Amino acid sequence: MNPGPGRRLIPAYLVTGGRSAPSGPALDRLAVLIRTDTDLPTGTGAEQRRLCELLAPGALTVVECAAHLDLPAGATVFLATDLVASGHLRARPPIPRAGEIDRSLVERLLVGLRSLH
Amino acid sequence: MDSVPSTDRGGVGYLPSAAETLMKLVVTGPFGVGKTTLIRTLSEIETLHTEETMTQAGAGLDDTAGLPEKTTTTVAVDFGRLTVQDDLVLYMFGTPGQERFLPLWEDIARGALGALVMVDTRRLGDSFAVMDLVEEQGLPYAVAVNRFPDAPAHPDEVLRKHLDLDPGTPLVQCDARERRGSIDALIALAEHALTRLPASQEPS
Numbered sequence: 001m002n003p004g005p006g007r008r009l010i011p012a013y014l015v016t017g018g019r020s021a022p023s024g025p026a027l028d029r030l031a032v033l034i035r036t037d038t039d040l041p042t043g044t045g046a047e048q049r050r051l052c053e054l055l056a057p058g059a060l061t062v063v064e065c066a067a068h069l070d071l072p073a074g075a076t077v078f079l080a081t082d083l084v085a086s087g088h089l090r091a092r093p094p095i096p097r098a099g100e101i102d103r104s105l106v107e108r109l110l111v112g113l114r115s116l117h
Numbered sequence: 118m119d120s121v122p123s124t125d126r127g128g129v130g131y132l133p134s135a136a137e138t139l140m141k142l143v144v145t146g147p148f149g150v151g152k153t154t155l156i157r158t159l160s161e162i163e164t165l166h167t168e169e170t171m172t173q174a175g176a177g178l179d180d181t182a183g184l185p186e187k188t189t190t191t192v193a194v195d196f197g198r199l200t201v202q203d204d205l206v207l208y209m210f211g212t213p214g215q216e217r218f219l220p221l222w223e224d225i226a227r228g229a230l231g232a233l234v235m236v237d238t239r240r241l242g243d244s245f246a247v248m249d250l251v252e253e254q255g256l257p258y259a260v261a262v263n264r265f266p267d268a269p270a271h272p273d274e275v276l277r278k279h280l281d282l283d284p285g286t287p288l289v290q291c292d293a294r295e296r297r298g299s300i301d302a303l304i305a306l307a308e309h310a311l312t313r314l315p316a317s318q319e320p321s
């Protein structure tokens with residue numbers, strides 16, 4: 001089987017295996033996914049394999065992975081959650097202190113935006 | 118037929134390892150108002166998109182007349198990315214402003230800094246429903262008037278009056294194809310969002 005990237009091989013609704021909830025807490029669309037060095041076992045699904053291959057050279061958010069793999073964001077959350085549970089991916093929340101947006105963050109955003117002028 | 122690979126490894130803009138904090142905002146407005154243009158102007162990666170499928174009751178939708186009660190809509194969400202400081206990256210999601218996309222909207226708007234509502238002066242009325250939707254979500258928003266070359270120019274105060282804007286809501290006129298003005302629109306939104314946040318607590 002050629003596991004190379006390409007058009008998705010199975011319909012999006014089958015990616016989830018018919019489940020309505022992933023195997024762990026749902027990931028944020030902007031969670032950063034990082035490939036670990038754990039090898040994928042034989043029998044790993046084609047979509048899981050494509051996601052891991054996409055992430056081999058570097059990190060991307062869930063929604064960027066969805067766009068590159070031509071999958072809906074929701075289905076990609078499912079895939080990524082399972083691969084995090086199995087140790088093949090690591091996920092980092094978009095904002096480190098898991099908190100909400102606070103003033104210092106927006107102030108830093110403003111400094112950055114003004115410097116882009 | 119073999120399809121062209123959709124993943125061109127050379128074209129994947131991987132995140133810099135320093136990018137620790139990721140923020141997002143919503144760019145919304147009626148169809149054709151220039152959401153994707155603005156995102157393309159600002160994004161450091163090629164604009165990406167996902168296709169989101171929504172299933173919902175079809176009652177009351179004028180474009181599903183004669184169809185069964187449930188309908189499935191596919192919505193394309195365009196987005197881009199802008200690194201504003203080494204460790205701080207801003208994502209911009211272009212989201213249609215129609216009420217029927219509400220479930221998608223809520224998902225994308227959760228945790229967002231705010232919304233940039235884009236307006237075309239030739240069809241101001243199309244923006245009312247969008248502003249209502251954003252207000253219902255409780256998101257801070259700024260209005261960005263996209264100055265199309267063939268659209269009549271109006272002073273800010275005339276536009277504010279026609280849009281019935283709250284005095285505190287920023288209004289910026291820009292050309293979505295032009296970087297400086299588009300950044301000004303983001304700055305106006307961020308400044309406005311800041312006024313809505315509680316005063317910072319001193320770290321104890």
